[in-house]
Amino acid sequence: EPEVTQTPSHQVTQMGQEVILRCVPISNHLYFYWYRQILGQKVEFLVSFYNNEISEKSEIFDDQFSVERPDGSNFTLKIRSTKLEDSAMYFCASSRDRFNSPLHFGNGTRLTVT
Amino acid sequence: GDSVTQMEGPVTLSEEAFLTINCTYTATGYPSLFWYVQYPGEGLQLLLKATKADDKGSNKGFEATYRKETTSFHLEKGSVQVSDSAVYFCALSIGGGSNYKLTFGKGTLLTVNP
Numbered sequence: 001e002p003e004v005t006q007t008p009s010h011q012v013t014q015m016g017q018e019v020i021l022r023c024v025p026i027s028n029h030l031y032f033y034w035y036r037q038i039l040g041q042k043v044e045f046l047v048s049f050y051n052n053e054i055s056e057k058s059e060i061f062d063d064q065f066s067v068e069r070p071d072g073s074n075f076t077l078k079i080r081s082t083k084l085e086d087s088a089m090y091f092c093a094s095s096r097d098r099f100n101s102p103l104h105f106g107n108g109t110r111l112t113v114t
Numbered sequence: 115g116d117s118v119t120q121m122e123g124p125v126t127l128s129e130e131a132f133l134t135i136n137c138t139y140t141a142t143g144y145p146s147l148f149w150y151v152q153y154p155g156e157g158l159q160l161l162l163k164a165t166k167a168d169d170k171g172s173n174k175g176f177e178a179t180y181r182k183e184t185t186s187f188h189l190e191k192g193s194v195q196v197s198d199s200a201v202y203f204c205a206l207s208i209g210g211g212s213n214y215k216l217t218f219g220k221g222t223l224l225t226v227n228p
Contacts, residue, residue: 004157031214042118043158043203043218056215091157098214105150105157 002026006092006106013082014114021077021109023092032075033093033103034067036060043091049075050098082113116141120204120219127194127226135189135222137178137204145206147171147180147187148216152201161189161202194226 005024013019025032034046047057049067066078075094079086089110093103121136139145149161149171162171167182176191187204204219 006157033214035216035218040220042220043205043216045215045217048214093158095214102160102163103158103214103216105159107155107157 004092004094004104004106006090006109008109009107010110010112012112012114015084016081019079019082019111021079021090021092021111023075023077023106024073025075025092025094026096026104027073029094029096029104031055031095031098032067032069033095034077035091035093035105036088037091037108038085038088046077079111082111084113087111087113116143116145116206116208116217118204118206118217118219120202120222122220122222124223124225127224129196129226129228130193131226133189133191133194133198133224135202135204135224137187137189137219139185139187139204139206141185141206141208143208145208147178148205148207149176149178149187149189150203150205150218152203152221154200158203194224196226196228199224199226 007022032049037043047061048055064080089108091108092106095101095103117140146165148163150158151161152158162173164171164180170179178187178189201221203221205216
């Protein structure tokens with residue numbers, strides 16, 4: 001069964017550094033998402049992306065964050081200048097359509113900012 | 115705002131025991147309700163869903179009924195197995211079944227012992 005893959009599984013970075021989290025969604029999916037989970041807290045919606053543009057973003061997704069689909073297969077989340085509070089598990093997801101098909105999640109990237 | 119509250123874990127059961135994980139929600143609109151499961155080392159997977167009041171979602175022996183009067187969507191299974199050990203997330207979305215923006219609970223860790 002096709003799956004969403006995320007790399008790396010664990011990323012350690014210093015405060016102020018830029019990080020790029022990578023995702024390969026399922027190939028025939030059209031909608032892409034990022035969620036995150038700070039340790040001990042809820043999984044939170046960050047952003048949804050369709051047709052090469054952001055369709056919705058949460059309050060968390062400020063100017064430090066950006067997403068891109070640089071080619072036909074990858075979907076990336078960039079954090080320009082990481083803060084300690086960005087430490088979390090970041091989940092990428094994709095879906096075939098917006099309303100009826102389920103979200104398929106990747107295994108997540110654990111980001112640790114020191 | 116919209117929110118989901120799940121029972122605090124961890125929950126530890128013996129094999130063949132009955133499982134209930136409570137979930138209640140607060141929503142300004144008319145939500146769709148979901149249970150996601152995360153097995154160790156894997157991403158979140160949709161377990162079951164319900165899109166309107168009194169709907170019952172079911173999958174793999176798990177069931178949950180959408181109760182509008184009590185704003186609840188409790189997960190139940192009559193006889194758990196060791197392989198059911200995972201983290202279970204209750205979630206909702208607003209907007210005619212669109213699942214692109216999910217609001218999650220904190221998750222409940224279930225451990226089933228042989």
